[in-house]
Structures are given as C-alpha cells and as structure tokens.
Amino acid sequence: MNTIISTKKTSVQAESVDPRVRIGHVHLRVSDLERSLAFYTSALGFELMGRLDGEAAFLSAGGYHHHIALNTWQCKGGARPAPGTTGLHHLAILYPDRSTMAAAYRRVVACGVNVSDAADHGGSESVYFDDPDGNGIELTWDRPKDQWPRTPDGALIIMSRPLDLDELAALR
Template sequence: MPDDAPLPRPQPARAAAPAGLTVGHVHLKVAELDRALGFWRDVLGLEVMARRNGAAFLSAGGYHHHIALNTWDSLGGEPPAPGTTGLYHVALLYPDRATLARAVKTVLEAGISLEGASDHGVSEAIYLRDPDGNGVELYRDRPRADWPRDAEGNIAMFTRRLDLPALLAEAED
C-alpha cells in the first residue's frame, strides 16, 4: 500500500467493546531494569511509582502505572529477532505539539536515534526503540475536527513524512 493511501474501511466488531473501555497499562519484558529505567524514567520522564521483585511501575500524573518494566522472564535476555511476533510499539500520547516537540528534543539530546517521523493526518508520530528493542511511539493527536475524512465521512488516515525540523522548532517556543 502506498504511504499516502487511506486505510481500508473499518469492519464492524463481532462483539462491542463496552463504553468507557480504555487501555490501562503495558508491561514490557526488559533485560536490565536499571538500563530500562534510564530510558523510561530519565529520558521520557515517567515517575517510578513502585519497584519490587525485578519490576518497576512507572506513571505519568500519579496513576498507579502506565508502563511496567519487568525482568521476570527476560533478565539478561536478548531483544526478539526481526520477523517474530510480539509488541510492535507502545505509544505515549502527548497533550499538544509543543510538549511532543520538547520530548523529542530530549530523546535526541540523550543520543537516542529515531526510526521514523510520520504525519498520519489524525496525528503526528515519532518512532524509536527503547534499550531492549521495544518499539516506542511518541505522538500527539490533532483535534478531531481536523481529522481527514473520505467522501462518506470515514476517517482517512495516511502516512506521510513529518517535517521534523518544524516540529523541533516548537520545542524552542
């Protein structure tokens, strides 16, 4: 599918998710807890809410945890090989473009390489990897009124190159 092609039309779910359902948290298997904390806490700024039994529970805004890091089955382990199944990425939603820009600037200043920067119409997203090879997306949503739509009113997401220098310029404001 070309990068700017709209996504296929959504199909109705076989069972309806209940109103109010949200994604609560993500657990990531890591090889070294302190190394993982150096990224999730020290670079991305999540707060450690608890640490015990080879795991750390991190939050934004005081929730019990949004991201959990554990070494229960992965202490000293290697990242999954390319071409295997598993988590594609965990996405962190920033409240606005300037906040996203400051987060990306911090990531770059920490010497972390970016894997991509995309404009999806509904959002702007930056892609990278944590020290254990887990995919991480840092993004912000555009206002829903600005989401691209097709002739029938369906969301018409796309993938185009994000103007990274323009985004980073907002970190200076």
C-alpha cells in the same frame, strides 16, 4: 501512501466496545532493569512509582499507579527479539498537544536516542524509536477530531506522510 479505513459495520462484527474504555498500562520484559529505568525516567521523563523484589518497576506520568511496568522475569540478560518475529510492535505515548510532544521529542534526542521514523498520519503525528531492549516506542498527539481527514462518505483516511522533525523540534 493513503489507506482508507471503512467505518461501516459488517454482519459478522461484534458489538462495539464501550467508548470510555482505555488501555490502562503496558508491561514490558526487559533484560536489564536499571538500564531500562534510566531510559524511561531520563529520556522519556516518567516517574518511578515503585519496585517489586528488584525484578520489576512501575512508572507513571502524573502520579497514576503505573502507565508502564518493566520486569526481568524470565528475561534478565536476555537478547532482543529476532527480526521477523511476532510480539509488540510499539507502545504509543499520547501527548495532549503538539507542543508537549515536541518537548518530549527534544528530550529523547538530547539523551542520544536514535529516531527510526516520523510520520504525519492525518489525524495524528508520530515519532518512532526503540528502547534499549528493542521495544518500539511512539511519541504521538492527536489532532482534534474535526480535523481528521475523511472521505466524502465520512470514512477515516489513515496516511503516512513524512513529518518535519526540524519543525517539530523548533516548536515551543
């Protein structure tokens, strides 16, 4: 399935955000802090940077103050969100290249995590699964911009084709 995303501005479009803007971190509510810490440090390899009152933890890649925060505020022992409700669809962890993402995928599988989907989106490749509280996780890497599929008039093409996980796992 291919969907074309137009890059043309309309009369109601606001001024574009500064291109240097990045998403700094994600903060997730979890029902069991220790279980989630084990998942994010073991299966995903993040480093624990600190804790707050036994109710929150801050995790990082590469020593940043935190990329992921976990908390049990108002949700300790809580249930997963019901299907069909609003909320976070997933958080994406962007790897610098395909081989680094492949290593992360192998680690996740080795920890017994069930992958729910994998897709080649044209400009990126992604692997999807849930954390212990049902929060969606995406492992992803972006192809170089000059390799992104585009229409003849330059609009970006977003697609979802099957990703060969055996090939990904074999990549070193």
